[in-house]
Amino acid sequence: MKDQGVIQKKVCMLGGSSVGKTSLVKRFVTGQFSENYHTTIGVKIDQKSQCVDDIELLLVLWDVYGEDDFQKVRASYLQGSAGYLLVVDGTRKETLAVARQLHTLAAQSMGPVPYALLINKHDLSESWQVDSEMYEDLASNACLALPSSAKTGEGVELAFAELASQMLKV
Amino acid sequence: MGVEDPYSEILNIFEALIFQVESATQYHTMSVLPRWYPTSLSSDHSSADPREFVQKSFFLQSFLQEAEEFWQAHDQGKLQSGLWSEQALMGDESYLEATALVQKGQRFLIIQRYQPEMVTIQPVLQKARENHLAHGKELEVRKDVEAHLGSQLAESEQIRDDVMAVLEHLKLATVMIDENSVVTYASPAVFHQFAIDTQSLVGGLWTQVLPLIEEQCSRVQEQMTLPEMGRTSVAVSLQKKQKPWLEIEVEVHDDPRDQRRTILFLKDRTEIEDLRRQLIGHVHFEKLIGKSPGMQDLYQKIQEIAPVDVPVLIQGETGTGKELVAQALHRLSARKGKAFVAVNCAGLTDSILGSQLFGHKRGAFTGAVSDHEGYFEAAEGGILFLDEIGDMPLTTQTTLLRALQEGEVIRLGESRPRKVDVRVLAATHQNLQNLVEKGKFRSDLLYRIRVARLQLPPLRERREDIPLLSEAFLGQARAVTRKFEVREISPEVMQILLQYPWPGNVRELKSTFDFALIHCHGAHIQISDLPPEIGGPPAVLVTPRSSPRGEREEILAALEQVRGKRAQAAKLLGMSRSTFYRRLSDLGISSEECSR
Numbered sequence: 001m002k003d004q005g006v007i008q009k010k011v012c013m014l015g016g017s018s019v020g021k022t023s024l025v026k027r028f029v030t031g032q033f034s035e036n037y038h039t040t041i042g043v044k045i046d047q048k049s050q051c052v053d054d055i056e057l058l059l060v061l062w063d064v065y066g067e068d069d070f071q072k073v074r075a076s077y078l079q080g081s082a083g084y085l086l087v088v089d090g091t092r093k094e095t096l097a098v099a100r101q102l103h104t105l106a107a108q109s110m111g112p113v114p115y116a117l118l119i120n121k122h123d124l125s126e127s128w129q130v131d132s133e134m135y136e137d138l139a140s141n142a143c144l145a146l147p148s149s150a151k152t153g154e155g156v157e158l159a160f161a162e163l164a165s166q167m168l169k170v
Numbered sequence: 171m172g173v174e175d176p177y178s179e180i181l182n183i184f185e186a187l188i189f190q191v192e193s194a195t196q197y198h199t200m201s202v203l204p205r206w207y208p209t210s211l212s213s214d215h216s217s218a219d220p221r222e223f224v225q226k227s228f229f230l231q232s233f234l235q236e237a238e239e240f241w242q243a244h245d246q247g248k249l250q251s252g253l254w255s256e257q258a259l260m261g262d263e264s265y266l267e268a269t270a271l272v273q274k275g276q277r278f279l280i281i282q283r284y285q286p287e288m289v290t291i292q293p294v295l296q297k298a299r300e301n302h303l304a305h306g307k308e309l310e311v312r313k314d315v316e317a318h319l320g321s322q323l324a325e326s327e328q329i330r331d332d333v334m335a336v337l338e339h340l341k342l343a344t345v346m347i348d349e350n351s352v353v354t355y356a357s358p359a360v361f362h363q364f365a366i367d368t369q370s371l372v373g374g375l376w377t378q379v380l381p382l383i384e385e386q387c388s389r390v391q392e393q394m395t396l397p398e399m400g401r402t403s404v405a406v407s408l409q410k411k412q413k414p415w416l417e418i419e420v421e422v423h424d425d426p427r428d429q430r431r432t433i434l435f436l437k438d439r440t441e442i443e444d445l446r447r448q449l450i451g452h453v454h455f456e457k458l459i460g461k462s463p464g465m466q467d468l469y470q471k472i473q474e475i476a477p478v479d480v481p482v483l484i485q486g487e488t489g490t491g492k493e494l495v496a497q498a499l500h501r502l503s504a505r506k507g508k509a510f511v512a513v514n515c516a517g518l519t520d521s522i523l524g525s526q527l528f529g530h531k532r533g534a535f536t537g538a539v540s541d542h543e544g545y546f547e548a549a550e551g552g553i554l555f556l557d558e559i560g561d562m563p564l565t566t567q568t569t570l571l572r573a574l575q576e577g578e579v580i581r582l583g584e585s586r587p588r589k590v591d592v593r594v595l596a597a598t599h600q601n602l603q604n605l606v607e608k609g610k611f612r613s614d615l616l617y618r619i620r621v622a623r624l625q626l627p628p629l630r631e632r633r634e635d636i637p638l639l640s641e642a643f644l645g646q647a648r649a650v651t652r653k654f655e656v657r658e659i660s661p662e663v664m665q666i667l668l669q670y671p672w673p674g675n676v677r678e679l680k681s682t683f684d685f686a687l688i689h690c691h692g693a694h695i696q697i698s699d700l701p702p703e704i705g706g707p708p709a710v711l712v713t714p715r716s717s718p719r720g721e722r723e724e725i726l727a728a729l730e731q732v733r734g735k736r737a738q739a740a741k742l743l744g745m746s747r748s749t750f751y752r753r754l755s756d757l758g759i760s761s762e763e764c765s766r
Contacts, residue, residue: 010228017299039296041265042253045228060228070298074252076236092306 006049008058009167010080011160014073014106015087016098017066020120023150024087025063028160033151040065043077050164057164067098078109082167083116085159088135090119090147091127096135103138114143114166116159122147123154178202184282187220191277194238197221206283208260223281229254230268230281237270241277248272253284253291334358342435347376349430363416363438364408376434381408393422394432400654402645405439417443456498458491459642460635464627468495475622476502481574483559483619484597486626488749489677492597495624496555505593508552511545515556517751520563525582528569534583546579549592558748559619560600560611561755571615594619599749629672629679636667639676643683644695651687660694663705670704674744681744722757725750734765 013021022040027033029048044063049056062081067073078084084106089095099117106115117138119130132139139145143166148155178201181188185204189197199220211226212218224230233251240249251268260266264283271278337344337357343364346355353376356368364381371379377387386406393401404420417440425431455469475482476499484492493512500510515523521535529544545554556562562570573579574594578587596619605611629636640659648656659667663686672678686699697705725743732738740750754764 018303037300039292039299041292041295042255043229045254045256045258047228047258068299068302070295076232079235080232094306
């Protein structure tokens with residue numbers, strides 16, 4: 001599981017269903033994007049090395065199924081995380097409420113760890129429903145809050161890099 | 171790694187990794203290595219150590235912490251990890267699930283693998299989430315539609331308010347009527363102009379809730395039955411205590427959205443009518459039409475004479491409307507609720523006229539089979555109009571004079587006088603003074619009947635009234651012939667009408683329009699539609715009076731054309747029957763010549 005000399009950090013992807021968590025991970029890990037939507041069952045674990053200030057970091061990405069009316073996120077999946085990405089669908093403002101619930105659950109399960117807030121699907125700007133005032137509460141303590149797009153890659157590398165950097169500081 | 175347990179073969183069937191857990195670091199494998207065991211860990215199954223799988227799985231390392239707590243807290247039961255996939259470990263996206271089991275204090279860890287297609291929850295969850303997303307989108311679309319409709323509704327209401335404001339600003343009283351004659355809308359101007367509560371109008375029959383009398387409703391109703399292009403405005407005068415209160419022009423329109431519905435525009439013309447009266451005087455007076463000074467003077471005199479209960483002599487050429495003047499005098503007099511009896515004195519013998527005027531007793535003469543009441547008695551309390559009094563035989567004049575002087579009549583064959591209360595109006599086209607001088611008319615009767623006098627101007631002396639009269643006669647002829655497409659009189663025709671001498675006066679003008687409408691096939695009356703004596707060279711037997719053949723030949727030609735029917739011949743010549751009979755007598759045309 002562990003390679004000597006490489007620091008591992010568990011990172012959870014949290015957000016409502018269909019906000020694009022799996023696509024963000026795929027974009028980050030493989031640089032690819034697929035238009036087809038496949039809902040995530042359980043937890044999907046990927047990993048990617050990230051170099052921060054000459055320190056090699058292995059990010060273990062826990063892509064946790066999206067919370068919705070059908071499935072609630074299991075708190076035990078979040079334990080041991082060094083940080084998390086909180087994802088909101090910018091074309092569905094109702095996903096902000098789910099993000100807030102998960103943010104609370106994460107704080108209870110992980111303690112004070114860094115997180116980044118991504119307002120995803122920014123490529124669909126004509127359907128955009130949220131503005132910065134609407135997620136000010138979530139953004140205020142985030143290490144980074146920015147619009148992103150798994151389709152175009154906008155904000156993806158930056159978010160993981162900043163989160164990794166912040167996790168190293170903890 | 172080999173298992174002697176009798177259940178081992180059964181366990182092997184499940185293709186699971188099964189460990190007996192002694193402590194946090196001590197695991198004993200209870201099953202054979204399953205076929206799915208990742209080759210990345212060991213290409214040789216015989217030498218593989220399954221504990222390496224547990225150590226290399228990020229998920230299992232996390233789950234074992236949760237499982238340890240479970241094992242310590244329970245003697246029996248199980249804790250499932252839920253599905254997970256770990257591509258870096260497995261080399262594919264297959265799903266795994268771990269179960270922490272405790273049975274009688276013994277702890278076990280079981281790891282199972284599922285192909286994606288074996289995870290039955292996958293399609294169900296996928297479908298549910300897709301439906302959830304679709305529903306969300308549907309809600310969004312619905313919200314958009316609702317917002318759009320709301321916006322359209324607001325816009326429609328704004329337009330309606332604007333239209334209402336414009337109607338209000340124009341002070342245009344508008345009433346909408348449905349197919350059942352029920353008022354469905356009345357604009358605020360209806361309230362302001364007529365002091366009617368618009369709410370009390372809505373829901374009622376328009377004939378009952380609008381302040382119109384029956385005759386006015388009938389005229390509006392008549393317009394409703396006509397095609398829109400054939401309609402004209404209906405002028406009504408709303409009255410209060412017998413005095414005009416408001417002059418209203420009612421325009422009848424179809425609702426463009428539903429032609430079964432009607433829109434009435436009630437235009438207050440009171441001020442305009444007042445100003446017009448001040449400016450040009452009366453255009454219409456009773457049934458008389460004309461704005462010329464001669465007619466204004468006539469209207470004034472009628473109003474002065476009507477209330478004074480004295481005989482009136484009405485003089486004017488044939489066709490100038492003497493009987494209309496008599497009717498106006500009747501309507502404006504105190505006798506308006508009583509009878510109006512018109513008698514033509516021309517062409518009747520002394521005995522017949524005497525019998526008709528004064529009545530007769532049964533057996534008074536051959537054919538007098540019963541007692542007969544005369545026109546004097548029939549007109550009791552009202553008015554007796556004696557037309558063409560200049561043609562009255564002298565004997566009858568004497569009897570008439572007595573009736574006027576004594577206020578009583580004696581029926582033929584009787585000796586007992588009967589009291590009568592009758593106002594006599596007489597009319598003639600002749601100069602009665604000349605007839606007196608010729609001994610054909612009694613001077614004392616003349617003085618008796620001309621206590622008040624009215625002289626009607628001939629049409630050629632009031633040509634400025636011709637356009638006005640033409641417009642009125644065009645409207646009447648259009649309604650009679652139902653040729654609503656005929657809208658106007660061409661300028662050329664009007665020029666001819668203005669120049670023509672009109673020997674038959676207004677009657678001739680009216681019959682000209684009756685003739686023209688019959689022949690007109692377009693929207694405008696053309697010269698070719700006019701009678702030949704007016705619009706062009708003569709094409710019928712009747713020739714202008716200026717022709718050398720003279721009036722006698724003209725009358726005989728007309729009689730021949732209509733096979734001796736005198737009424738039709740008179741009409742053809744534009745004369746009244748009385749004038750025609752008088753001319754027959756004057757020109758010595760016998761009955762034989764008439765029917766030849």
